[in-house]
Amino acid sequence: MPSSAPASRQNAPDAAATTAGEFALIQRHFSRPCGHTALAGGDDAALLHPRPGMELAVSADMLVAGTHFFPDADPHDLGWKTLAVNVSDLAAMGADPRWALLSLALPAADDAWIAAFADGFYACAERFGVDLAGGDTTRGPLTLSVTILGEVPRGQALTRAGANAGDDIWVSGQPGLAALGLEMLRGTFAPTADGERCLAALHRPQPRVALGQALRGLASAALDISDGLLGDLGHILVQSRCGATLHEDALPLAALYATGASPALARRCLLAGGDDYELLFCAPPAARAAITALGPALALPLTRIGTLSDAPGTVALRSADGTLTALAARGYDHFG
């Protein structure tokens, strides 16, 4: 660990010792036993033993107070979400999440806050079988940085680059709810029903790990929806060199309407709302029956919302009467 604190450390070793002790105490909230880590914490590095035949999937995300979450966010929810958004990245690869490293910058050593944050983080870790194998704690503006490591059988990872024209476009669960939850927090939307469901989608996203693993060998491309359905679809279109036609009457809007959202708000949240962490994936039509069977097996709605076209980078919306409207793949602001 580096510690060249320029401001005070060398001139005031006693004060530095207090700070170090304070943060060592904090770090004890993150010392729960590991299940499958050869050596965790307390040394220069953790030691991990990947299983034979696996390749490693590794992803990092940094969350900053005021940019990614409200500074007064509930620390338990924030702990869950900090790990969940990383787990979701591995779900989108079809990988099995195994280890995480958490680096925290904290403005002060607030024991109650960190205890609640740790509880939320570990709740997600236990749910998905992730060992917290290492990390760092330091003083600074509230910043949460996670690296997650998982395993996927070699050659079977789901990337964004494998889809082809003619493939179906699918989405899991109910995208748009998290964006409605955010509108509620801002006071710009008051639901007539299902308000708690919207807030839960925002605060405690459920990474689709089982779905991602079940899609290995079925899906041709996949990613998780973090920036909005249309924007994330654009990543697949670029990397798979395809276009897309979305079927308006197939879009899962009913649950959004049921909250009392206007048609315009519901469509905006569905197509451009961030923070859903549902999976968007493509698969050849031959896989339809197998994918349809996954929904009940996983107790998770899977909706076929469109088809990939051979017009790279273009997105069209096909209405019920067959009318095609061009959409920009990136950004809801161009959606009429």
Added chain:
Amino acid sequence: MPSSAPASRQNAPDAAATTAGEFALIQRHFSRPCGHTALAGGDDAALLHPRPGMELAVSADMLVAGTHFFPDADPHDLGWKTLAVNVSDLAAMGADPRWALLSLALPAADDAWIAAFADGFYACAERFGVDLAGGDTTRGPLTLSVTILGEVPRGQALTRAGANAGDDIWVSGQPGLAALGLEMLRGTFAPTADGERCLAALHRPQPRVALGQALRGLASAALDISDGLLGDLGHILVQSRCGATLHEDALPLAALYATGASPALARRCLLAGGDDYELLFCAPPAARAAITALGPALALPLTRIGTLSDAPGTVALRSADGTLTALAARGYDHFG
């Protein structure tokens, strides 16, 4: 990647798109080709193929402006050091550094600053054979978060827990120079010679990767000196349940005196100065000849500075006339 920007994103998609574009541009500075990464960047996760027979060594460090470095630090040096302190953690395990993930929070998209930072980071990555396999870029107070992954033959990692009473205590290179460099920056020390050497030690630490690997099978315990020699020695003493006797006349003080540092300053910087990133290691006396031969082979001074005792947690300084003075293992402030 998560992106639930609470302040503006959902209400102002155009502004958000600009910001995202800005940071996507920034991230292009970190897209140099990888040498040994199956899939790097641009997907939900990177894919890595560890080599058979290896275990993974993984470590994370977070550096915060104002806490770990001066906000006006030279960005090229800062880029080097951000990776180097992580490489040093793997060196201390005897591991071969292979991959890194870099998460950056930046207050603004300053293209020149980030270009220089990236150059420094890649200079270190190329020097030590590290692929930058992934990461994240976001807006926030300047924070640098790295996770490094490396490989070590299974069962051969150097930990802090394997040392025994009777083992020799060794240190590499010249600890104390970096602390003198920091005193120079603060204006509290004006060297009569070797000032550039002190600043180089502070700004461009050289991780001892080749030494760490050569010590596999020789050293009984090892770590890198980041918090100061005495404090870091304390970690080995705790985890190996030993004490230590340091030999005053063996301490490598001559090079510190040569800068014009007073005896008190030189001793303080040697024993408690942070940021050295030299290796402190223990080995049985039977390994002395082999370790001594490593110095010339690696063009790196290796100094035997003491012996582990069977009095757990105690540190004594033995002067030339045989007098023993008790020291606290943790913290120079108790050093007379």
